[in-house]
Amino acid sequence: MVWTVTLDPEDSTRVGAHAGGGRRLGLLLLWSVDEPERSGEVALVPSVSRKAQLELGRAEGGPLQLDWIRQRPGINELTGPLRSPRISRVQLQVRQPDDERLEISNVGRCPMLVGGCPIEQATLGPGAVLELRKVAALMVVSRPTTLPACPEWPSARHTFGAADPFGIVGESPEAWALRGQIAFIAGRPAHALIRGASGTGKELVAQAIHALSPRRARPLIARNAATFPETLVDAELFGNAKSYPNVGTPERPGLVGEADGSTLLLDEFGELPQAVQAHLLRVLDAGEYSRLGEAKPRRADLRLIAATNRPESAIKEDVLARLRLRIEVPGLPQRREDVPLIAAHLLRRIARQDPVIARRYFPAGDPERTPRISPRLMTALALYPFATHVRELEALLWRVMSEETGDETLDLPSWLTAAPAAAPEPEAGEPNADSGVDPLSLSPEQIQAALDAHDGRQEPAWRELGLSSRHVLTRLVKRYGLRVRGRGD
Numbered sequence: 072m073v074w075t076v077t078l079d080p081e082d083s084t085r086v087g088a089h090a091g092g093g094r095r096l097g098l099l100l101l102w103s104v105d106e107p108e109r110s111g112e113v114a115l116v117p118s119v120s121r122k123a124q125l126e127l128g129r130a131e132g133g134p135l136q137l138d139w140i141r142q143r144p145g146i147n148e149l150t151g152p153l154r155s156p157r158i159s160r161v162q163l164q165v166r167q168p169d170d171e172r173l174e175i176s177n178v179g180r181c182p183m184l185v186g187g188c189p190i191e192q193a194t195l196g197p198g199a200v201l202e203l204r205k206v207a208a209l210m211v212v213s214r215p216t217t218l219p220a221c222p223e224w225p226s227a228r229h230t231f232g233a234a235d236p237f238g239i240v241g242e243s244p245e246a247w248a249l250r251g252q253i254a255f256i257a258g259r260p261a262h263a264l265i266r267g268a269s270g271t272g273k274e275l276v277a278q279a280i281h282a283l284s285p286r287r288a289r290p291l292i293a294r295n296a297a298t299f300p301e302t303l304v305d306a307e308l309f310g311n312a313k314s315y316p317n318v319g320t321p322e323r324p325g326l327v328g329e330a331d332g333s334t335l336l337l338d339e340f341g342e343l344p345q346a347v348q349a350h351l352l353r354v355l356d357a358g359e360y361s362r363l364g365e366a367k368p369r370r371a372d373l374r375l376i377a378a379t380n381r382p383e384s385a386i387k388e389d390v391l392a393r394l395r396l397r398i399e400v401p402g403l404p405q406r407r408e409d410v411p412l413i414a415a416h417l418l419r420r421i422a423r424q425d426p427v428i429a430r431r432y433f434p435a436g437d438p439e440r441t442p443r444i445s446p447r448l449m450t451a452l453a454l455y456p457f458a459t460h461v462r463e464l465e466a467l468l469w470r471v472m473s474e475e476t477g478d479e480t481l482d483l484p485s486w487l488t489a490a491p492a493a494a495p496e497p498e499a500g501e502p503n504a505d506s507g508v509d510p511l512s513l514s515p516e517q518i519q520a521a522l523d524a525h526d527g528r529q530e531p532a533w534r535e536l537g538l539s540s541r542h543v544l545t546r547l548v549k550r551y552g553l554r555v556r557g558r559g560d
Contacts, residue, residue, distance in 0.1 A: 095213070096172075096211065098165070113214055137165060143228070144224070155206055163178070183204075197213045208446035237282055242409065271460045289333035352389065355390070513538075
């Protein structure tokens, strides 16, 4: 049987997947059971004839062999072919029929899966994932031929795939673009705004900015602004004189005073009422402030970094105008390529504190090595609809570990793909989401046949398939890259 999967180009745009403009399609190694240290490497399709059939496997060299590389800013390091003994010398044949898709044929001994279904051939766009059963997971990506240089980033290179000196994990173009922004902002004195969803690592970004700035000799002063009592915000920020407002009250320098010569990070800045935000204007303009109970103004040489998951409209306009340097922290759905690297990093961090986890999932119980994780679990994590990003990823890993039965490899539980946390609730009049058949028990051919039988209408199709709701069918259509079309198409 030969089944062709087509990923809708509309889905591809969500992962920044446009070919052209110096970009090429390729395959990214999400995870390899036998070579986990190579996760994050990419094999880019060269600019050859569209009819050329390229090869990927254990074979060395050859004019048709795709080369695996480690991409770093300005550097493409060749790493040689895959070495897993469980794949063939020529495992996959790859052809690029157009600017947006790769045609991938399995010609080796290791079965190829897409959406958990064994197939012989698939036509996939960026963001799609295929598995070599129990061996590896690969993602179709669109990458620049070379990552832009990042001259302001520290020259010392961290181990590929590991956390950098500031705790940031990732080798994707998005991760390196973030590092470039951090380095640029760190070298400038202006106040800064960091925006990003909860769990994306805004505090790590702020710490990196401070660590690379001329103010790094003094400690970063960090506080969650959402915890300020509105009536005491001035005391928290600016401090108070001795015996103010009551006799015996100790003198306090306030956060502004503590941050003199350093950086002040106010997390959850958007939660502050705008009237309260205005209290910072004098500090932002001239570094001038007054402690409560003092008439004489003080000066503080500080840099403010405001972090928030709220839109810019949550910040008072004249305050926002003074936060001249701005950075957006991408979430995991914008950098899915990095999810396996982050997952491995989180597991190492957990295992360093938990010997049971170390013995269970790490070779020789060594938490500094790479954990044993199945390719299908990494596939599910890479495609998961994260809402709270790294926090949610860590929670998922803990849940998977808590439900394991003693196996040495962390594997995919049934609930992870069948009922993702971010799935929409069933609409009124629909059955409960737990009452339908297992969506993963349906083949793509079955789903497509039901859609075609009902002229592309999803309402009767999901009922015929025995699914719990229309939303489940929608997710399956997106998962397998199926096209919803009527008979007249």
